[in-house]
Amino acid sequence: MTNRNDIEQLFKTHYVQMHRLAVALLHDDDLARDIVHDVFASLLDGSHDIPISSCYLLKAVRNRCLNYIRDCGIHQRIANRYFMENEEYDSEDWPDEETIARIYSLIKSEMSPQSRRVMELRFSQGLPFARIAASMGISETAVYRHMSHALTIIRKKLNENG
Amino acid sequence: MDKYDLVLDIVEHPEKYTSEQLAEIMSDPDTKEVYNMLCKVDSAIEAEKDINVDAEWENFSEKHTAHSRRKFFWIGSRAASIAGIICTSIVAVAAGIAFTVAVIEHKPEPISEKVADTPSVATVSTDTLTAKSDTVNVSLTPILFENEPLESILKEVADAYGVEEIRFNNTEAATLHLYYRFDPSLTLNEVVEQLNTFEQIDIKLNSNILTID
Numbered sequence: 001m002t003n004r005n006d007i008e009q010l011f012k013t014h015y016v017q018m019h020r021l022a023v024a025l026l027h028d029d030d031l032a033r034d035i036v037h038d039v040f041a042s043l044l045d046g047s048h049d050i051p052i053s054s055c056y057l058l059k060a061v062r063n064r065c066l067n068y069i070r071d072c073g074i075h076q077r078i079a080n081r082y083f084m085e086n087e088e089y090d091s092e093d094w095p096d097e098e099t100i101a102r103i104y105s106l107i108k109s110e111m112s113p114q115s116r117r118v119m120e121l122r123f124s125q126g127l128p129f130a131r132i133a134a135s136m137g138i139s140e141t142a143v144y145r146h147m148s149h150a151l152t153i154i155r156k157k158l159n160e161n162g
Numbered sequence: 163m164d165k166y167d168l169v170l171d172i173v174e175h176p177e178k179y180t181s182e183q184l185a186e187i188m189s190d191p192d193t194k195e196v197y198n199m200l201c202k203v204d205s206a207i208e209a210e211k212d213i214n215v216d217a218e219w220e221n222f223s224e225k226h227t228a229h230s231r232r233k234f235f236w237i238g239s240r241a242a243s244i245a246g247i248i249c250t251s252i253v254a255v256a257a258g259i260a261f262t263v264a265v266i267e268h269k270p271e272p273i274s275e276k277v278a279d280t281p282s283v284a285t286v287s288t289d290t291l292t293a294k295s296d297t298v299n300v301s302l303t304p305i306l307f308e309n310e311p312l313e314s315i316l317k318e319v320a321d322a323y324g325v326e327e328i329r330f331n332n333t334e335a336a337t338l339h340l341y342y343r344f345d346p347s348l349t350l351n352e353v354v355e356q357l358n359t360f361e362q363i364d365i366k367l368n369s370n371i372l373t374i375d
Contacts, residue, residue: 008219015215024205037222044226074184078176081201084188092198095205103206123207129174148166155199 007043014054018061024095025065027081027123035064099158106154114138118146169196304345312338312363316372323350329373335363336374 015036022032039060043052066089069082076082083089107116114136121132133140163171172179172187179187188194307315313336316328322344330336340360344353354365354372364375 008223011219011222012215015218016213019213019218020209023208023211027204027208029208029211033218037225040222041226074181075176078172078184078197081173081204083198083201084194088198094202095209099202100206100209103203104210107203107207119203119207123204124211144167144170147170148164151166151169151196151200151203154203155196158199 004044007040010043010052010057011040014057017054018057021058021095022061022065024100025062025089026068031068032065035068036061038064102158103154106157107150110153110157111150112146115146115150118143119150122147165190165193165196169193169200173197173200302347304343304347307340307342307344309339309341312336312340312357312374315340315342315344315357316365316374319344319350319353320372322346323353325350325370325372327371329371331373331375332364338362 018036018039019032022035023029026032026035039057042060066086069077069089070086072080072082074084077084083092083094088094107119111119117136118132121127121135122129127135129140129143133143136143168187172184176184188197305318307318313328313330319325320328338360342357348356350367354367357363357365366373366375
């Protein structure tokens with residue numbers, strides 16, 4: 001049986017991890033928040049005899065995210081940077097913390113400050129290339145160049161390390 | 163355009179491509195690999211965001227307070243609630259009208275919670291509908307509601323007649339579960355009259371607003 005205090009404790013213990021997973025899958029803060037809230041709301045709704053583990057909660061988040069992605073058409077998938085097939089999330093075992101940490105350290109160590117800025121503006125803040133170009137005072141072509149350069153390096157380094 | 167630029171371009175401007183074109187671009191394994199990597203880079207960058215868990219809890223808690231309190235009441239006294247359903251199940255035969263109804267008081271609600279639970283005036287807006295009162299603008303096939311809360315029945319009715327607003331001054335009535343055959347070929351006044359034959363229901367129709375007391 002879950003009561004409100006239990007839920008509060010579960011929430012405070014697992015929220016960060018759940019939200020992180022949802023963001024890694026959906027690339028959208030608000031959507032990620034809604035999905036995590038939805039998981040906790042479902043706990044409020046029912047009586048749960050099974051003990052609620054971190055594993056259960058993460059699985060619930062993952063399932064909801066993948067259901068959301070499943071309903072996206074090809075344009076929406078690409079615009080939001082989702083894999084083309086839902087099966088790839090399992091076959092690529094994604095998101096995986098090790099790869100995330102590796103990519104992140106590559107961005108920190110191998111990128112020029114400008115490339116890093118471009119990537120942060122694009123992915124973390126969701127700005128379109130035109131706005132990034134305007135805010136950094138560079139051309140849109142230069143934004144493309146920074147991005148493709150960064151992706152080339154990351155891909156090369158990731159493949160080198162197997 | 164090299165593969166990286168192509169991938170960046172479809173992500174930036176997917177609307178420039180047709181579904182077929184996108185599928186074809188992605189059918190190249192190399193391009194797909196670059197694309198998948200871009201997806202992963204995005205995830206990696208976004209995963210580093212800071213979150214204020216306490217603020218999130220406040221936010222969640224606020225949104226779900228009313229809802230959850232009612233639920234816990236329900237869970238906490240399930241036995242009592244079941245007994246309540248049996249005791250208060252009434253089968254009413256509305257005189258003169260050929261339908262039989264069962265009114266089930268779904269669950270007892272403590273009075274003290276009502277204020278916190280729902281605003282005293284719950285409004286359902288049907289702003290997309292412009293039809294005038296008493297004008298049927300949907301199909302004339304009768305709709306059978308089986309054990310549905312009055313609230314959803316009235317929403318359906320309101321939709322059918324273009325009623326602008328439903329005001330629930332009596333939240334208990336909103337949760338009453340009914341068996342009701344709604345016949346859209348009747349006028350709105352007749353439907354209200356039918357529903358008012360239930361003892362616990364008192365609906366008034368005033369200038370395109372349904373008020374439930």
